[in-house]
Amino acid sequence: ETGVTQTPRHLVMGMTNKKSLKCEQHLGHNAMYWYKQSAKKPLELMFVYNFKEQTENNSVPSRFSPECPNSSHLFLHLHTLQPEDSALYLCASSQEGSGSSDTQYFGPGTRLTVL
Amino acid sequence: GQNIDQPTEMTATEGAIVQINCTYQTSGFNGLFWYQQHAGEAPTFLSYNVLDGLEEKGRFSSFLSRSKGYSYLLLKELQMKDSASYLCAVKDSNYQLIWGAGTKLIIKP
Numbered sequence: 001e002t003g004v005t006q007t008p009r010h011l012v013m014g015m016t017n018k019k020s021l022k023c024e025q026h027l028g029h030n031a032m033y034w035y036k037q038s039a040k041k042p043l044e045l046m047f048v049y050n051f052k053e054q055t056e057n058n059s060v061p062s063r064f065s066p067e068c069p070n071s072s073h074l075f076l077h078l079h080t081l082q083p084e085d086s087a088l089y090l091c092a093s094s095q096e097g098s099g100s101s102d103t104q105y106f107g108p109g110t111r112l113t114v115l
Numbered sequence: 116g117q118n119i120d121q122p123t124e125m126t127a128t129e130g131a132i133v134q135i136n137c138t139y140q141t142s143g144f145n146g147l148f149w150y151q152q153h154a155g156e157a158p159t160f161l162s163y164n165v166l167d168g169l170e171e172k173g174r175f176s177s178f179l180s181r182s183k184g185y186s187y188l189l190l191k192e193l194q195m196k197d198s199a200s201y202l203c204a205v206k207d208s209n210y211q212l213i214w215g216a217g218t219k220l221i222i223k224p
Contacts, residue, residue: 004157042119042214043158043202056211090157098210100145100165106157 003027004107006091012113013081021076021110023091031097032074033104034066037088049074050097081114088112117141119215121203126221127193135188135201135218143208149177149188150202152217158202161188190220198222 004025013019025032034046048056049068063085065077074091088111092104120138127133139147146165150158164170164179164186176189190197200217207213 040123040216042216043204043212045211100206100210101163102210103148103160103163104212105160106150108155108157111155 004091004093004105006089006107006110008110009108010111010113012115013078014115015081015083017081018077018079020078021089021091021112023074023076023107025072025074025091025093025105025107027093027105029093029095029105030071031094031102032068032071033092033094034074034076035090035092037090037109043090047076048097055097078112081112083114086112086114117207117213119203119205119213121201121215121218123216124219124221126223127190129193129195129222129224131193132189132191133193133220135190135203135220137186137188137203137215139184139186139203139205139213139215141205141207141213144181145206145208145210147177147179147186148204148206148212149186150204151199152202153199161201193222195222195224 007022032049036044046060047066067075088109090109091107094102094104118140149161152158162177169178174191179186200219202217203215204212
């Protein structure tokens, strides 16, 4: 399998549930990202990991908890979410996490609906 | 604040040419990216500009003017499969990508 994969593709959860999103990249990259994409809004960067170390947390609520066990895998743990958290969650990876031409490659996303 | 502006939606005819504009105000500039995103799919990388001028890749070209804070994506010989959203993003002085809201392009036969 190549590129960036995400599971599940669709998730419906109640506000009291706990679930996790998984991302895996097969590109040999060292940086991984979580984004939130809401309709007609710009992509919102949530977290950045570089060589498994978190380098960015853009004021994301604590009900979202990232985990990066190695450079190829990234998780987003979800608990006590709110309906406004319903969105498409995109994972991306890039070679080095910095530099002008460092290009991000995206997975297909998880469509999350919070009831 | 940092801002990327692009039209919300555009319509064009199959076989024609369309230009999607992007203007930006960011703290620093370290390159501009264009991505294509079909509904329900991953954004896919189209082009990268860091110097002024035109970069051509087949039917797609991207132009940059740093002095004007302006870029455009030019799509030639439009095909129905080009119906998608086109995202403009700029790397700021911290090498963080600042994203536009995207332009939804509708191609009509």
